[in-house]
Amino acid sequence: MDKRKIEFYVGLFVIIGVLCTGYLFIVLGEISFVKDKQYPVYAFFSSVSGLKTGAKIEMVGVQIGMVSKVNIDKERLLAKVELSIDKNIELSEDVIASVKTSGIIGQKYIDIQPGGSDIILGPGEEIFNTESSLDIESLVRKLIFIKNNK
Amino acid sequence: MAIPLIQFINVSKNFGESHVLKGLNLSIYKGEITAVIGKSGTGKSVLLKHIIGLVQQDSGQILIEGQPLSQLSPKKIKLFYQKLSYMFQDNALFDFMNIYDNIALPLVENSRFPKDQVNKKVLKRMDQLGLIDIEKKFPSQLSGGMRKRVALARALVMDPEIVLFDEPTTGLDPIRKKKVHSMIQEYQKKFEFTAVIVSHDIPEIFNVVQRIALLDDGIIKFEGTKKDILDSQSKILNDFIAGKDI
């Protein structure tokens, strides 16, 4: 095989490989090269069971960001969730964030109900109104308890 | 007498159960061509490989200009090996490279010659050995004799001071054989190089070399100059030359 030809085909191979790698990282891995396209706000929940980093954040059914961190606030003993919200979305301070489930065994996501206040949440501020994930087990337990008491 | 360039003292080598060299003594002098003759399979190639360091002796010593090889500094050993060149019995050409690259390889890998100088050297060697228009061919496309000559060209392309030939003429026709012999001779006159030739070309080889050593049963049975051979009463030598079983 001619040397020039080999070089050409190796180049082609590398380009194909790099394109595939790029596709994996950029499209599937969702690496954003432009930083600061999103801003963080925080929300505290009494339970976020099942919520993972990278989960969707939706408002009226449209994705407006993703969960970037889930950990425990040691003082308040609540789950502290960092939400990355797209820059072009403005949240008023009285929005309600709730952990919800898509489908019966589907993934957890955070739903935000729009509020009516004029005061807008800035980066790093906190959403006060939150609803924790629905714990079916405790609901069932409560139901049985009420029944038994009657 | 002068100190030999390379001297074997009591060198023994075993490969597993078989004892190939059994306390061998041999001297190789600077500027001379030494022929090693002997039956096939008596360890002539092993002897050559000891010199270039491909095989290490089990016991005994190899002296380089009077000093044991094992006691030389790594730098000196390297310097010594750089003077050496080896031509393999089975050519050992690289079959993934074409003929030109094969011959040019030692030059390209070891020295910083510019490309045109490498080219000149390689083409000169090829021309001398009658290797014309086969630069782009691969070793597998050549005849046995051609391959032999390519191997010879490769061994000589670095202008080595010491060349070890392992049967350089086996498989060549008488004309080519003569050409190779006269080339080795001519070379020696020009560059005064030292050579060790393992050969079966008796008696032609006697006209090429200055010294002859007969290897049999793991030791050198006879060692001497051409004149010594003619005067020799050694039965074993005469028998071997005459083709009688020894």
Next chain:
Amino acid sequence: MLNKLIEKFGEKTINLLKSFGRIILFCFSGVTNIFTLPFQFAKIIEHMWFIGTKSIFVIILTGLFTGMVLGLQGYYSLVKVGSEAALGAAVSLTLISELGPVFTAIMVTARAGSSMAAEIGVMRISEQIDALKTMHINPVRFLFSPRIIAAAISFPLLTALFDVVGIFGGFISGSMMLGINKHVYMDTVIQSVKIHDINVGFYKAFAFALVTTTICCYRGYYTHLYSGFGARGVSLSTTNAVVHSCIAIFIFDYIITFFWV
């Protein structure tokens, strides 16, 4: 009788340890020789052509069918629990963190690894490696180092190709044949795949490249020690090279998954 058995066992163990030490030294010397100048650029390109470019077709074919069968099998499993919508996630995650790197490595070993072992083995038995030594060329640097580099570049790229083609294969069987909404499929793929998974896949590809090239070249290089001179020896080392490489791929796959996931 018992003595002999113990003796034999001890000898085997020592030999195993010896080979283990030798292979590590071999790998180490190959890797360090990558960085000795002059850089062997032309040789790296040539090996990349052999390891990478010539494997593209095989990788596309195996990737496509792996993805398709994952889509098919995954669909029938997921449909039982009523969550066939998660097919994209199932296909892409298995491909990216497991099957992609492993299958790519096995295919490339079968294609290029075997020929590495055979080629270097033939060079050993026909004294070409000795010839390199007599020309003061380091055979490890000359034969092994460019192959490591070429493999270390080619394996991740081929793995990426395998992943992408495989995900498309899952799309073909899941979406085009079994009728899952194509947006749902792609959406679950994008949602479920995280940077971390992709990284692990690439770590694996990289590790497999190093391991298989080392084993294959090592087997060829030391053909004479294991199986003697001759064509028989080369064929034996080639077989061993491929088998051992595949075993090593699975072992390393487990180790990497264990530590990084």
